[in-house]
Every structure is written in C-alpha cells, then in structure tokens.
Amino acid sequence: xxxxxxxGHPLSGHSYKVKLFLALTHTPHTYEIxxxxxxxxxxxxxxRDNTRYDEVPLLIIDDKPFVQSNAILLHLSKxxxxxxxxxxxxxxxxxxMWEQSRLGSxxxxxxxxxxxxxxxxxxxxxWLEERLRADLNMLNTHxxxxxxxxxxxxxxxxxxxxxxxxxxxxxTGLDINSWPYVAAWLTRLSELDGWQHPDDxxx
Amino acid sequence: xxxxxxxGHPLSGHSYKVKLFLALTHTPHTYEIxxxxxxxxxxxxxxRDNTRYDEVPLLIIDDKPFVQSNAILLHLSKxxxxxxxxxxxxxxxxxxMWEQSRLGSxxxxxxxxxxxxxxxxxxxxxWLEERLRADLNMLNTHxxxxxxxxxxxxxxxxxxxxxxxxxxxxxTGLDINSWPYVAAWLTRLSELDGWQHPDDxxx
Numbered sequence: 001x002x003x004x005x006x007x008g009h010p011l012s013g014h015s016y017k018v019k020l021f022l023a024l025t026h027t028p029h030t031y032e033i034x035x036x037x038x039x040x041x042x043x044x045x046x047x048r049d050n051t052r053y054d055e056v057p058l059l060i061i062d063d064k065p066f067v068q069s070n071a072i073l074l075h076l077s078k079x080x081x082x083x084x085x086x087x088x089x090x091x092x093x094x095x096x097m098w099e100q101s102r103l104g105s106x107x108x109x110x111x112x113x114x115x116x117x118x119x120x121x122x123x124x125x126x127w128l129e130e131r132l133r134a135d136l137n138m139l140n141t142h143x144x145x146x147x148x149x150x151x152x153x154x155x156x157x158x159x160x161x162x163x164x165x166x167x168x169x170x171x172t173g174l175d176i177n178s179w180p181y182v183a184a185w186l187t188r189l190s191e192l193d194g195w196q197h198p199d200d201x202x203x
Numbered sequence: 204x205x206x207x208x209x210x211g212h213p214l215s216g217h218s219y220k221v222k223l224f225l226a227l228t229h230t231p232h233t234y235e236i237x238x239x240x241x242x243x244x245x246x247x248x249x250x251r252d253n254t255r256y257d258e259v260p261l262l263i264i265d266d267k268p269f270v271q272s273n274a275i276l277l278h279l280s281k282x283x284x285x286x287x288x289x290x291x292x293x294x295x296x297x298x299x300m301w302e303q304s305r306l307g308s309x310x311x312x313x314x315x316x317x318x319x320x321x322x323x324x325x326x327x328x329x330w331l332e333e334r335l336r337a338d339l340n341m342l343n344t345h346x347x348x349x350x351x352x353x354x355x356x357x358x359x360x361x362x363x364x365x366x367x368x369x370x371x372x373x374x375t376g377l378d379i380n381s382w383p384y385v386a387a388w389l390t391r392l393s394e395l396d397g398w399q400h401p402d403d404x405x406x
Contacts, residue, residue, distance in 0.1 A: 052294075053301055053341065066293065068300035075293065090269065090278065091255075097271035098256055100303035123324035138256065 002079065004029035007047060007058040008202060009036050013108055013165035014069040015057040016198040021073055021160045023194040023201060025082050033202075034058075069164070070096040070104075073157040085156035095150055095158040103139065106132040107165040110172045132172065136179045143181035149188070159189055167198055205282065207232035210250060210261040211405060212239050216311055216368030217272040218260040219401040224276055224363045226397040226404060228285050236405075237261075272367070273299040273307075276360040288359035298353055298361040306342065309335040310368040313375045335375065339382045346384035351391075358395060366392055370401055 006022065006029055008015025022029050034047055040054050050065035051058050059066040061079075066072045074096065077084035085092030110128040113120040139162065142150075150158035166186055169176045176183045189195060209225065209232055211218025225232050237250055243257050253268035254261050262269040264282075269275045277299065280287035288295030313331040316323040342365065345353075353361035369389055372379045379386045392398060 052297065052345075066297075068297040071293070071296045071300045074296065090274070093274045093277065094255065094269075094271040097274045097303055100300055101308055105304055105308055121324075121326035121330070123326040124330045127324070127327045127330075142255075 001028060002061050003063075005060040006031045007034050007060075008032075008056045009034055010199070010202040011036070012056050012202070013168065013198065014055070014104070016202055017069045017160045017164040018057045018059060018072050018076070019201050020163065020195070020198075021076060021083060021157060023196060024155065024160070024192055025080065026194055027076075027080060070100055070157075070161055073161055077157045083156050083160070085151045085158055088151040088156075092151055092156055092158050096161050099158075099161045099164070102131070103135040103162060103166075104164060106135050107169070107172065111165060111168060114173055115171045129172070129174070132174065136174075136182060140179040140181045143185050149185070155189065155192060159185075163189055204231060205264050206266075208263040209234045210237050210263075211235075211259045212237055213402070213405040214239070215259050215405070216371065216401065217258070217307070219370075219405055220272045220363045220367040221260045221262060221275050221279070222404050223366065223398070223401075224279060224286060224360060226399060227358065227363070227395055228283065229397055230279075230283060273303055273360075273364055276363055280360045286359045286363070288354045288361060291354040291359075294354055295359055295361050299364050302361075302364045302367070305334070306338040306365060306369075307367060309338050310372070310375065314368060314371060317376055318374050332375070332377070335377065339377070339385060343382040343384045346388050352388070358392065362388075362392055 004022070004027065006015070006018055008019060008031065010033065019031065021027075034043060034056050036056065040048070043054070047058060048054060050060065051067050053067060055067065057067070057069055057072060059072045059076075066075055074093070106128055110125065110132050113125055113128065149155045150162060163186060166176070166182070176186065207225070207230065209218070209221055211222060211234065213236065222234065224230075237246060237259050239259065243251070246257070250261060251257060253263065254270050256270060258270065260270075260272055260275060262275045262279075269278055277296070309331055313328065313335050316328055316331065352358045353365060366389060369379070369385070379389065
C-alpha cells in the first residue's frame with residue numbers, strides 16, 4: 001500500500017471528492033488542513049512547492065505530488081484498482097470533465113458568493129444561479145433514467161466527483177428537493193459504508 | 204487507422220481543440236458542422252442520440268461516440284499513441300483539468316457575452332474578465348519559466364486544449380500582448396506543420 005497524504009480544507013468540496021474516495025474505499029492515509037485564509041505567498045513552503053496552481057487538494061503519494069481533484073481521483077482509482085468505473089471508463093472520464101467545467105464551477109462559485117461575499121453583485125449571483133440550475137436539471141434527468149450510481153449500479157470516482165459540493169447545496173439558497181432524483185442519489189451515496197458528510201470528514 | 208468523424212462548430216473552441224490535434228498530427232478524418240442555432244430538440248437525431256450533454260464536439264470512432272473535448276483528446280492521444288505528453292502524463296492530465304475549470308470556462312463565457320450578448324450585465328462581464336485575467340496571469344507565469352510547449356519541448360494535447368479559445372482572445376476585448384509569454388507560445392504553436400487558425404480550420 002502506498003504512503004498517501006492528503007492536504008485539504010474544511011470548506012473545499014474539491015478536497016471532499018478525494019477524502020470521500022479514500023473513506024468509501026477504506027484507504028489508509030493521513031490528512032492535513034491547509035489554512036486557505038493565509039495569503040498564498042505565506043502558505044507552507046512544502047505546499048507551495050508541490051502545487052502548480054496553489055490550490056487544495058494536494059495529494060502526496062510516496063513523496064510524489066498530485067493536484068487537481070479529478071486528476072487525483074483518476075490516478076488513485078488506477079493505482080488502487082478500485083472505483084474506476086469499469087467497464088464504463090470512457091463515460092467516467094466524460095462525467096469528470098463535465099463536472100470540472102459545469103457543476104464543479106457553478107456550485108462552489110455561487111456558494112462562495114452567497115456565504116462569504118455578501119457584497120457580490122446580484123447580476124453575478126443570478127448568472128451563477130442560472131448555470132447551477134441548468135447543471136442540476138441535467139443531472140436530475142440523468143438519474144431519472146439511470147438510477148443507481150452515476151455510471152451503473154456500482155459507485156465510482158464519478159460519484160465522488162459530482163457529489164463534491166452537493167451536500168452543501170443549501171448554502172447556495174437552493175433546495176435539493178427541487179431535483180428529487182439527484183436527492184435520491186445523494187441519499188444512496190450517504191448509505192455506503194464509510195460515507196461521512198463533508199462537515200465531518202474534512203475537519 | 205480507425206474511421207474518425209468529428210462534429211463541431213465554427214465558433215466552438217472546444218471543437219477547435221480536437222480539430223487542431225487532428226491537423227497537427229495529420230490524422231485522416233471527416234468533419235461535419237452542427238448548426239448550434241437550431242434548438243436542441245431539433246438537432247439531427249444521430250447527434251442528439253450520441254451526445255450525453257448535447258454539445259459539440261462529438262467524435263465518432265468506428266461508430267463509437269466520444270464527447271467532452273478534453274476527454275476526446277486523452278482518448279485520441281492514447282489510441283494513436285501521439286501527443287500524450289509522455290513522460291509527463293500526470294502533469295498533462297492536471298493541465299487538462301485546470302483548463303476545463305478555469306481558462307476553458309472564463310474565456311468562452313466572456314467571449315460569448317461580449318460578442319453575442321451585448322445586453323449582458325456589466326457586473327457579470329467584470330466578474331468573468333477578472334477570472335480570465337487571473338487565468339492568463341497563471342499561464343503567463345508558467346511560460347515565463349518553462350518556455351517551449353506546455354509540458355516540455357514537444358507539443359501535446361495540453362497545448363491543443365489550452366489554445367482552444369486563445370486565438371480569439373481579442374473577441375473578449377483583451378490584448379494577448381499583455382501576456383507576452385502566452386503570446387510567444389501561441390506563435391510557436393502556429394508555426395507547427397498543419398496548424399491553422401480556428402476561423403480557417405473550423406469552416
């Protein structure tokens with residue numbers, strides 16, 4: 001078993017994606033919180049030296065750094081041979097890319113603005129909310145017809161990725177019950193052995 | 204050589220990423236334009252049936268569909284064994300994920316608003332422009348120290364991805380010369396055999 005060390009933050013759903021994977025697959029690892037309130041130049045040197053984009057999560061495997069949450073998920077699922085989405089690996093990668101450009105952008109940006117930047121212009125909030133609603137509609141339509149997990153009847157890294165910020169949806173002012181098939185999938189995921197809410201898993 | 208068919212659109216930088224890869228690697232393929240002005244439900248059935256997210260680009264390889272531009276690039280580089288970024292495949296994937304969440308979102312959204320939606324709220328334009336400037340600063344810093352191409356001295360799918368919308372930067376109202384290392388890299392890329400500007404390659 002490789003030596004795995006995760007650096008994350010309690011407010012980062014991108015960190016949660018990786019922590020959730022490690023929890024659901026019962027993979028031994030250590031976890032350290034990076035204080036994101038510290039200005040970037042003053043963050044720990046080992047963190048800055050290993051993060052090309054100066055963001056969490058950072059994963060160190062046997063002294064080698066890995067960044068970008070969805071790239072980390074792909075790497076972990078490959079080396080540990082679990083949750084890789086086989087035999088639907090093409091679709092798995094496509095969902096990770098969709099998450100990266102859509103839900104994983106609209107949701108955290110709207111959450112951050114509504115929760116921590118109350119002076120955000122209402123037009124920006126409206127723009128972000130329109131995108132988030134479109135993304136949730138897309139995901140709801142998917143689960144309406146597919147049931148189970150994102151790819152099939154087994155959980156995969158696509159579930160870890162798409163769920164990254166969704167347990168915090170109420171922070172955006174939206175109600176998950178408006179998208180009942182997404183809500184049902186989040187419940188199914190939360191019933192898996194090892195699952196914890198991000199507020200518990202990331203602290 | 205597999206049978207490769209690309210469906211794209213002249214205004215889509217995500218389509219350009221794939222078309223540029225096919226051009227630079229001199230890979231035989233056919234190309235068909237999908238009219239994105241047609242409402243989604245009225246687009247060709249074979250297009251709707253094969254695109255989970257109803258977006259271009261769509262790539263059909265030997266009758267099997269592939270979507271999401273960066274996922275397509277990863278798949279093509281793997282099956283054709285070219286431009287995959289070896290020996291820096293981890294960094295290659297990380298750059299694709301960064302592009303997907305940052306530059307490949309801020310740039311096309313600002314371009315679309317400034318070029319086609321003149322009634323977009325100025326606060327939204329300012330929000331998008333701030334993000335785009337941060338992304339260009341990040342990329343400029345990268346090329347200041349790395350030179351060559353994104354990963355090393357050889358072009359890869361990371362170059363195709365990051366360049367997706369950048370030859371159209373002036374559409375956003377920004378000047379590429381404000382980021383001189385990015386501008387120099389785009390010039391290097393444009394000197395490769397097979398390169399064409401998106402306005403020529405996608406029509």
